[in-house]
Every structure is written in C-alpha cells, then in structure tokens.
Amino acid sequence: METMTPHCGSWPEMAWPEAVEGPEPPPGKISGRGDTLSAKEFARISSFIHESSGIKLPPTKKLMVESRLRRRVRHTGFSCLEEYLGHAFGPEGKSELVHLVDAITTNRTEFFREPSHFDLLTGKVLPELLRGGQQPLKLWSAACSTGEEPYTLAMVLSEFAAEGGELRFEILASDLSTRVLQRARQAVYREEQAAAIPLRLRKKYLLRSSDPSLGLVQVSEQLRRRVAFRRLNLMEDELAAGERFHVIFCRNVLIYFAKEDQKKVMCRLHQYLVPGGFLFIGHSESMAGLGTPLSAYASAVYRRAGENGVPMERPIPRHN
Ligand SMILES: C[S@@+](CC[C@H](N)C(=O)[O-])C[C@H]1O[C@@H](n2cnc3c(N)ncnc32)[C@H](O)[C@@H]1O
Numbered sequence: 120m121e122t123m124t125p126h127c128g129s130w131p132e133m134a135w136p137e138a139v140e141g142p143e144p145p146p147g148k149i150s151g152r153g154d155t156l157s158a159k160e161f162a163r164i165s166s167f168i169h170e171s172s173g174i175k176l177p178p179t180k181k182l183m184v185e186s187r188l189r190r191r192v193r194h195t196g197f198s199c200l201e202e203y204l205g206h207a208f209g210p211e212g213k214s215e216l217v218h219l220v221d222a223i224t225t226n227r228t229e230f231f232r233e234p235s236h237f238d239l240l241t242g243k244v245l246p247e248l249l250r251g252g253q254q255p256l257k258l259w260s261a262a263c264s265t266g267e268e269p270y271t272l273a274m275v276l277s278e279f280a281a282e283g284g285e286l287r288f289e290i291l292a293s294d295l296s297t298r299v300l301q302r303a304r305q306a307v308y309r310e311e312q313a314a315a316i317p318l319r320l321r322k323k324y325l326l327r328s329s330d331p332s333l334g335l336v337q338v339s340e341q342l343r344r345r346v347a348f349r350r351l352n353l354m355e356d357e358l359a360a361g362e363r364f365h366v367i368f369c370r371n372v373l374i375y376f377a378k379e380d381q382k383k384v385m386c387r388l389h390q391y392l393v394p395g396g397f398l399f400i401g402h403s404e405s406m407a408g409l410g411t412p413l414s415a416y417a418s419a420v421y422r423r424a425g426e427n428g429v430p431m432e433r434p435i436p437r438h439n
Contacts, residue, residue: 244366277345
C-alpha cells in the first residue's frame, strides 16, 4: 500500500465512527436480569422485523439478535434489553425502531465480491448494452451495505470507459439501513478491506489518510461522485415513476427473505429493468421456483425480455 496515491488534504479530519465494530459480545446474560429475550419478546421482534424489512428471523437466530441488540442497548444508555425494548416499542420509540432494524441487518460485504460477475459485466453485458446504443447506462446496487459493491461497479465501469472510449453511466446505491448508508457515503475503509482491489486500481482510485498509523483509505472524489446513495426498503419503497435500469445488482439479501417475499422483490425489480436489462443475484441465492418473468442468462444472472416480451438470446450456458 506504500505506493498508493498520496492523501488529499480534505479528509484526514474525518472520524472513523462506528466502522470498527469489533466482535459481537458473547451470547448469554451480560448485565443480569432483563438482558436475555423471552420467547415472547423474541417473537415480537421477529414479527416486527419481518413486517418492516422482509428479513426472517427463525428461533435459531435468538442469540444473534440478543447480541446485536445489546450493542444498541449500550449505545443508547439503557440498562438492559428489557428496558430498551420497552422504550423502542413504546409511544416514544418510533425513531428508535429504525435503529433497531439497522442493528439486526447483516451487512457483510467486500470489494470485488463474487468477482466472476464483474468479468461477465465487462466481457459480455456492457458490450451488449452498448451495441444497443443505450447511454447513459444506469446501474443500481439495490442492497449496497457499506458501499463496497457500488464503488466496485464504479471502478469497473470507469476502467471500461478508459479502455474503450465513450461510456456514460450513473449508479444508484440503496439499502434499508441508515447506519451502513452513512458509512458508504463516507467511503472510508480499512486498508485490509481494500486489499481485494487490484493494486493498479487502488493506486488510481484510493486516497490514503495523512496519518498512516490509522491504516485507512478513502475512495476518491472522482469515483464517489458517480454513486448516488438513497435509503430504500426493497419490500416497500417505490422508486420514482419511470426510473429504469440497465443493470441491477441485488446480491446476498434474498437469502434473508421468505420465499414469497423473494418473489415479491424479484417481480418488483423486474419492473425496474429496461427491456433486455440484467439482474445479478448472489451465487448462493436462487430464483428457482419463484416463477418470475426473468430468464436465466448466466450463473446468478437473469435478464428481462426485450421489447414486446421477445426473449433475449442467452449466449452463455447456464452452468457458466
Ligand atoms: C449481506 S449485505 C449484501 C451487500 C452486497 N450486496 C454484497 O453482496 O456484498 C445485505 C444488505 O441488505 C440490506 N437489506 C436487508 N433487508 C433489506 C430490505 N428490505 N431493503 C433493502 N435492503 C435490505 C441489509 O441492510 C444489508 O446491508
């Protein structure tokens, strides 16, 4: 990392707020009475989380939920989970419920995660879209977590443009969690998190903190301006009428939803694709049995039919 572009002057003052979260506290009681969830409390949280986000929390997730909520208990200064839940679900608790959902979401992500998708994007998808003369290309990272996915897209598309000439693109990145969106906008990462980015791209698109002992990097302004962040709940929120995308990444979030909610979300995303547009899901996820109108294009990649519902060609065998 020592060969990385020197820092720019403006960001070293930036704090590193909740980014270094540390390990989750151990399961079990940590401060005595009221600090584990009764079956009734867990059922209430589970049904609230499901209604508000689509995330399903079977009883096997009880320890995880307790552990994640304890962080929130500490942060808000309540003495135990019981007291915290009394507040969150009480008459004054509406704004805290947003944080409660934030605390429960799983936000694991990384730069260049599932890298074959980015190869497919540059090797097949972008050339095909550009042959159709579709500019500017609009991409949406629909569960973007702390920003690594949309910034990877921005790097990959910027490189494609640098090598292949004219390419105009816009990236929308959204998530349910306000906490991760705040971090995504800051675009500050630990050097280890950036290690998955090829060195050449790190040199080109990352800035180092003026204080190297912090071990932090920030995505360059040039790249950050390519990504617009928005809070959106895939289960509820509508995008602006007429907003359509050539490529949607909705990876590693379906797995947290029940089957009927997966179908609902996929059918909704289908409507936000231009005819012939592409939808990427995580490799551990599946559309099998959901009955959506999308056709398989490649491994964990689906495609909307063309104009007038004409199926698009699928040049890549399904097992690729
Ligand atoms: C595991 S991360 C995946 C991040 C990235 N797409 C990737 O593959 O690396 C899942 C993200 O989905 C978000 N999420 C969960 N339910 C959601 C919903 N109903 N609407 C929007 N985002 C949601 C979570 O907040 C979390 O940041």
